Amino acid sequence: MEKVIPAKDRLLKSQKNWMNGEVRGKIIVFICAIIMISATIAITIFLGQKGLQSFIKDGVNLFDFVTGKIWNPTDPAKPLYGALPFILGSFAVTFLSALIAAPLGIGGAIFMTEIAPSWGRKILQPVIELLVGIPSVVYGFIGLTVLVPFIRGHVGGLGFSLLSGMIVLSIMILPTVTTIATDAMSSLPNNLREGSYALGATRWQTIRKVLIPAALPNLLTAVVLGMSRAFGEALAVQMVIGNVKTMPHSLLDASATLTTIITLNMGNTTFGSPENNVLWSLGLILLIMSFAFILLIRYLSSRRKI
Template identity: 80%
Template sequence: MERQIKLTASERLINSSKNRRLDEVRGKVIVMICAAIMIIATLAITIFLVTKGLQAFVKNDVSLIEFLTSTNWNPSGDSPEYGTVPFILGSFAVTVLAALIAAPLGIGGAIFMTEIAPSWGRKVLQPVIELLVGIPSVVYGFIGLTVLVPFVREHFGGLGFSLLSGMIVLAVMILPTVTTIATDAMSALPNSLREGSYALGATRWQTIRKVLIPAALPSLLTAVVLGMARAFGEALAVQMVIGNTRNLFSSILDPSATLTTIITLNMGHTTFGSLENNVLWSMGLILLVMSFIFIMIIRYLSARRKF
């Protein structure tokens, strides 16, 4: 009887070991399938965009130099022109200006939550900041259209539909991204940095400015670049407030357009495979290339992190 019990116990151990191995195999297979799907999807999207984006230059003989250097956009004229300079500059201008607003606000908010506010401060402020992420972009655009555009028109002049309105809307949209990542970066710094600085007689502000910010700088820059990546690809909210003109802007009060707004405005009015449709896909390819550049910058900054 004792021998039977011992055999039963050993069988249970063997079965348990087999079950664990099967669970590990299943887990590895599921993870590998998920990774393969992500890789295949990324490659498929990239290949499709590259193929469609190059057709305007290969199949329709659109000049690449004119496409990237001309300021004339007239796809429906007798002699169609496809200069994208105003839209490329508009995309970069609204993105950089939005980052210039969101970066100091986001990093300042992160410093306040992690270094200055009491313990309950972050518990209250963090959910409020993250709540902004869940607001749909069309809501931001509608608020900008009904509140911001009339305000800019009344107090700054112009039509109100301008680069200024677009950058303010984008700055509010990317602020939660910058703030959340910057907060995590500041929280991840070891307390030994703070304690060592205080032990040397530094004040709290000196510790923040000369010790903590330099230590977290790569992560803080990553937060800003991630915010810029989101701003560069935003379409609907910007489309509602920026004006969507073909002309090159001369000031932030002038209406402008971005690559994304022109694509969304015109794609539905073109025939798949037509010249104008292929040119819009080429503009989409520019957005893809810029996304890859942002990712490379983020990877470079991440490699420089010290903590």
């Protein structure tokens, strides 16, 4: 006959197995967290050391580096490392693309959550997810073969310009803005809508004066996340922006960004050379700006919880 285990012993054994499993789960999660934190700290330290070499070892003046307008690191007589055109180019395409993507993304989110019937979201959501999955090189290639010739023929200039870069980037960050904005609008409690309708407000008045102000921190977070992706994008922008080393004076002028200059020149430099070090300094600027975007997102999140 099989030995009958008392219920109390079975319960104790079950609790012991559960506790062992919980401990193992905590250990695994703790190890994953340590790996992520260590990787972030290691990347920051490495990029900080490499980015500061041009100022500490090579004697590049930080003020001249940030405010200089001439980039000619190969001049044997007097190399010039003016990164201002690339810094302004990065900020220009980022903010201009956000100006396009923000109203379109937030408007699409409002349409899917507040206006369209249930089938509207079922159609638009897969379209947005499809845009997310398209590689950046495809966006760049479409911009190169379709957008650049169109701007050259109908707007003016060479086609390779800030305008091309901002349009390509706005399409790339549109799914990010729309997805997060949709989640923000969907998470609003229904009593906000019901209370507004009970007071006699129309649907548009409810959306404009109640729902959008209530979801504003989340909507701003969506825009900032889209901007952070746009600021670090390299390949798609590189294919349409022109990659010149001069200051742009209009949307139709060619320009360059921090990422495009790094990707174009890093493979042509010798590791440890002054030109290589200043490229690492441009990468350090990108890292600092990424941290700035993260801090801004954290600030907006804290406002949302108040």
